[in-house]
Structure formats: C-alpha cells, structure tokens
Amino acid sequence: MLAHGALSDEEVVERVRRGEVTLFEVLMRRLNQRLYRIVRAILGDDAEVDDVLQETYLSAYAGLGQFAGRAQPSTWIARIAIHAAYARARRRRLMEPTAMNDGMVVPGAVTSPEQLASARELSELLERAIDGLPEAYRVVFVMREVEQLDTAATASLLDVSPILVRVRLHRARALLRRALSRETVSEDAFRFLRPRCDALTAAVLGHIHCATGAHHAP
Template sequence: MNTFKGLRSQQFSETELISLIISGQKRLFEYIMRGYNQRLYRIGMSILHRDIDVEDMMQNTYLKAYEHLNEFEQKSLLGTWLTRIMINECLLQKKRSQHFDTESAESYLESKSDLQTPEKILINKELGQQLENAIRKLPEQYRLVFVLREIENLSVKETGKALNIGVSNVKASLSRAKIMLRKDLIGYLGENIFKLHRSRCDKVVNHVINKLDISA
C-alpha cells in the first residue's frame, strides 16, 4: 500500500490519508495530488499529447476525485481509481476535440513551438525526446499499457483494472508495444519520458487547491 511522507515526519497509508481528508483536514489532499501528478501526466500525454490539455484533465481528475472521495470504495488502489478517472477525462476531451477538423497546421505548429520552450529544452534531452516520439507513434491501447506497465510499474492486474481489459490482453498489448518500439530505445526508458516539471506540478496543485478553497 502506498504511503505518503513529509507531513510532520510521519507516514500515512492511503486509507489513513483519505480518512483524514474526509474528516475535515482538506489541505492534506495536496499530498495525494503530488503523489500521483507524474503518473497522471504520463497517462495524459499518452492520450492527448499536449501539455496544456493534459494539465486541464489532471485538474478535472483531482476535482472529481475530491468531490467523490467519500464514495471511494477501497476495492482497488487509490492510484488505480485516479488512473481510471484520468483516462476517462482524457478520452472525453479527445472525443470533443475530434469534432474539430483543424488540428492540422495550426495545432501542429503550436505543439512544436511548445516543445521548444526553455523548460522543455532543459528537461527533454535529445534522447528523451526521441523516446517520447517513438512511444507516441504506438496505437493508443499499446501506448497506455506500455506507459502503465513499463514506466509507471503497475502490475498486470492493476493495469487491466485501470484500462478495463483482461490480463491476457494486457500481456499481449505490452508484447506488441515492445515489438513496435526499437529495441535499442527500450533500454533507455526512465525518468526523462513525459517528465512532469516541478513548475507544472505546482501549477496543477495550486489550481485545484484554489478551486476547492482549501488553502487554509
């Protein structure tokens, strides 16, 4: 079970942290956000590919999770629950965006220029960018399975729950994803892939805190 550190030198299990938040210590929700920001960002980038869209969906995910935290039945891990909310939010956003046929030159140029910001230059080294591009080319299901299993290190069972697919499907999708990726790239996968910069992490957390008015 995940534990959250840094709060008065104590460690809290997910169950304890959720109980504290529900009982009125709302500000502790920040620890949940900071604990799962990187995972949700990677999932979002696997579906939507644009930082600004992913940030919006992360915020939506946390707002929905906070609103329904007292309804969370701990039959699965908190991370799995958040992952499923994030995936649903991203797929809905993707569906909405497909109503517009103009994600061609304009959106392409915008996304390319975003990759050239100083933040991106510092974070994404040449190899990291090549790896991200290779992962983006995978079909969506293979891409999501690969990110959850190989980068986020979720178990086969938790990956299946998050994506609503069977264990055998998870294994087959991961195998196909690996085949489709060049072998010499796989060994370099790590923290540079869809890396969430501290400033973006703070931005999402602060936005949600302000929305929920739990800063005190």
Template structure:
C-alpha cells in the same frame, strides 16, 4: 525550530494513503494535497498518454482531481487510491479525445500483421555516443517520447502504465477495464513497434520519459486547491 508549515508537511508525508483518504473525506485539504503530490506523476503520465500534450494533460489531471474531491466520500478502498484516480483521469482524457476526433477501432489494428511495422523512421544519429552525456540523453529522450506518442492509443496507454510507471499487469487490466491477456498482447505489440524505431541501447532511458518536474507538480496541486477553495466559497455564499 521548523516552522508550522514544514511540520505539517512532514506529518502528512508520514501517513499512509488510507489515513490520508479518511482525513481528506473529513475535509482536511492538507491530506488531499499530500495525496495529489503522491499521485501527480502517474496521473500526468497517464493523461498525457491519451491526449499527447503537456498542457492539456495538466488540465485533465486538475479537472479529474476536482471530480475526485467531490466524489471522495464514495471511495471505499476496493482498489488502491491511485487506481481509482487513474480511472477518473482516463474518463476525463478519453472524453476529451472523443470530442476532438473519432476513435480508431483497436481490434482492426491488432488483427493487422505488423511484423515489420515502424512507428516513425529515425536515422541512427548517435552512433556510439555516450548515453550518459546530458545533451545526448535529452535528444534520446525526445526520440523515445516521439515514438511513444506515435503508438496507437490503446497500445500507448498500456506501454505508459506498464513500462514507464511500472504498474502490474493486473493493475493495468483493472484500471483499463480489459483482460490481463489483452494487456500482455498490447504491451508486446507496443514493444515490437518501438523496437522497429529505437535501438535496444535506448531502453535504459525509458524511466526518464516525460519527466515530471517539481514546478509542474506544485503548480497543478495549487491550482486544484484554489479551485476547491473557490467552489467552497461560492457554496458558502449561496447559503447566506
């Protein structure tokens, strides 16, 4: 017979987001754990698109989850849970970015002709090598990630959400608070910049960019749950 933990894990995984949210709002940590595991990859990728650092992106997501859990009672389902969480992650990530350096006026960049722009100049080192080879894929993925990192901030987040995470134009626009036409324009500019850097043959590896490995997912989830448990214990202690 499966142990109790395995049975509970299977039960959580069969529930839709709406039921999990309702259970999490009633204090069921297992439901919140399942929601985190479903959203971790997108939120990590979005956070990393802003801060451009793996470790800080993890910290951003953990902090955002803590805020989200505290405000879960305010979630009304007017947008999807992932969209709601993504906004919280973006607020946290952009807040850190503003504290770290002054922002760049994206309108100025968008108004500048960029027909021959390149993000970075990469030599054609791979020639006709088979992209299915593991070593080659790792090198290619590194080039892609580096090129994406060097996109202007507003273009990079749109590119990550649309091309890497597969979000729709409307969802991306709603999440970022911009018009759908702006999303389309920025994605077009991002693609054009990347084409100036990367060969078209690399496009098939985009889905592998910024891989979200199991250990990272588990580490982030457990860290958030530990923080919530500590906060609950502190609150309980204050009442005694």
C-alpha cells in the same frame, strides 16, 4: 510540500473527509507524475493534460464522500483520470477532421550515435517514438514500462483482460524496436517537473477552497 509522507493514502483520504482539506495536496503530489504520464499517453500530446488532471482531482475531491474503499485511492483516482482523458480524446476527434490512415503509424528510425549521446537526448527520442505509437499500444506501454505497473494493475485500470495487455505491450515493443536502435526505456521520459506540479496542485486547491471555504470536507 506538506510533511505527511508517513501517512498512507487511505489515512490521507480519511483525514480529508474529516475536514483537513489541505491534506488533499499530499495525494495530488503523490499521483501527479503517474497520472500525467497516463493522461498524456491517452491524449497523445501535452496540450490539454493539465486541464484533464485538474478535472480529475476536482472530481475525486467531490466524490470522496462516496469513495467506498474497495480499491486503493490511487487506483480510484487513476480510473477517474483515464475516463476523463478518453472523454477529452473523443471530443477532440469529433471536432477535428478525420485523417485517413491505411495502417499503423510507425515512428521513424533513429539510429544516429550522436542522438544517443546523453540521457536527456535518449529520453527525448523515446518520447517522440512513444508518441508515434497507436493510442492503445502507447497507453499500455507507458503504464507497464514507464510507470512500472504490473499486468494485472494495468488491465484493471483499463478494464481490459491481462492477455490483451500483454498483446498490446508486445506489439508496442516491436514497433519501438523498429524505431530505435536499441530497446531502452528511461524513467526520465515524460517528466512532470516540480514547477508544473506546484502550479497544478495550487490551482486545484484554489478551486477547492473557493468551493468549500476550506471549512467543509466532502
């Protein structure tokens, strides 16, 4: 990883604009974990997350010239990811048979003490339970409880009211309480591990270098 941890996101963006294309890696590595969790929450599984993230970063890089700085770079890129993920989810629904559902999907109860014996097992249980939440609740829950975004930031990213964020979070917690023997959230849930982070970052940089020859910034 590039040794530019002291640079702010805004400084990284400005230097990429001036031609230091490889510095875009710094932004990607800072955002990979958060964006992975948010995109996965929207899609409901892991199948197409990497494709959406790659699309997000390439779109963000292409749009750096138009980035006005009215929001933080991380917020701007997160919005691109959210829009891309919802677009992918809509395409999925058009291609898949419609499933009839009379009500919300509530994850099955998990109460065995043996299943809660280790932190890893707990993370796996939480991931399954969170995956079972309705999409709107799952996205808010991951952003608020797993990524620790505040209500205002979550509302801004999702373009909904803070009140709606609080309502969805309350309902998500209620559903999870019915699914788990205790209400515990692990920051180890939905980890975007280093090899995968490296692969995604390398793929995006490869596309950027092919498109620009690494000579021209946006």
